[in-house]
Amino acid sequence: MTQARAPRADAVRNRRKILTAAGKQITQHGPEVGMDEIAAAAGVAVGTLYRHFPTKTDLVAAVVAESVARVADDAEAVLARVTAGARAAEELTTFLGRVIEQSVTDRAVKAAAQTLGAEPGDRVDEDRGSAAVAALIRAGQADGDIHPDVTVGDIYLLFSTAPTEQPPAARARWLALVTPGLTATARPTDSRR
Amino acid sequence: MTQARAPRADAVRNRRKILTAAGKQITQHGPEVGMDEIAAAAGVAVGTLYRHFPTKTDLVAAVVAESVARVADDAEAVLARVTAGARAAEELTTFLGRVIEQSVTDRAVKAAAQTLGAEPGDRVDEDRGSAAVAALIRAGQADGDIHPDVTVGDIYLLFSTAPTEQPPAARARWLALVTPGLTATARPTDSRR
DNA sequence: CATCAAGATGAACCGCGGTTCAGGATAGAT
DNA sequence: ATCTATCCTGAACCGCGGTTCATCTTGATG
The missing domain is CATH 1.10.10.60 (Homeodomain-like)
Structure with missing residues (x-):
């Protein structure tokens, strides 16, 4: 050798x-x-x-990879919370909102979010983060408060289309607009509030 | 003079x-x-x-302005259709989808959509297009099939965040994700602005 | 301590793309 | 036909930012 x-x-x-x-x-x-x-x-x-x-691209990639890992940590924490009994749908949307808010402050996280969204198809389980989000979604679907059609790719798609450049009010509004599409259809199956 | x-x-x-x-x-x-x-x-x-x-910016602006006008034409046509009895919610989402599809083919339209989304606050009635969309939304809200919180700004926000770079399937999926937020009837949204 | 390959330096190189300007062309008025 | 203000031409200019490379420095090895 x-x-x-x-x-x-x-x-x-x-x-x-x-x-x-x-x-x-x-x-x-x-x-x-x-x-x-x-x-x-x-x-x-x-x-x-x-x-x-x-090349510069390589350096940036290395940095972005770290941010991706950090988001993955967050996702795993969320999953743990849900497994412990938290509402999946609510955790998912707050997770989504949290990543977006981080993207505003931390341009590396933003790049990371974009990277995830740009990846082809649903390469679930390719990494810790995707696996955690997938499990989270499955849990929510089992409980009936996340729409059955939702996939990990959807979340990444929303990551990459979030209005990071817009003022806080617009970002909040965007999240509100998108949330109904993730949560279960207006079906009275679960306990009424 | x-x-x-x-x-x-x-x-x-x-x-x-x-x-x-x-x-x-x-x-x-x-x-x-x-x-x-x-x-x-x-x-x-x-x-x-x-x-x-x-400056180049000026030239681009001139071109983009034409595309904005073309989108406005579309909006007015949609409004006419709704006035004539068509379902507002459905017309609104297909309008949204149509503009996005055009953004894929026509990069000038894309720039136009981005421009609209980047503009501050709700400067409704500033132009024909905004007025038409506003009227369209009002009509839908009167009929009860467009969510009461929806504003023209929301539509522009969606314009500017549409996944134009993604494959057709992802674009369709995105539209499906966003639609419920526009049409949802009795869902609590955090109203703002 | 001597040696030298690994590593560091930073001025220079390079392609890119928006912008300028001195010189030449031309429409239109007299 | 002449004249001139308007308009056109396109080579050159310029700043920007990624990349290279000849040269110097330094850590490790014997």
């Missing part, structure tokens, strides 16, 4: 600095930030960025 | 050529087309574009 030489200590350190700095920059200004700005924030020269990431 | 000299004949001709060429180009490739390409399509030099439109 050609044992690859271990990476140098400062290289490891720089990689970390780059990743955190890029995360901070992309969070604040979105993926459009210049490589120069990321480099400056990391206290490193541009060339170093390209030593660790062959 | 300082009577401005009448524009030269060829200038008028060129302006028209530019406008139609820009319309065709933007329709096909979106507002991102280069000025060079528009100029070439119009059989004119770049400088001529800038003689008639001080």
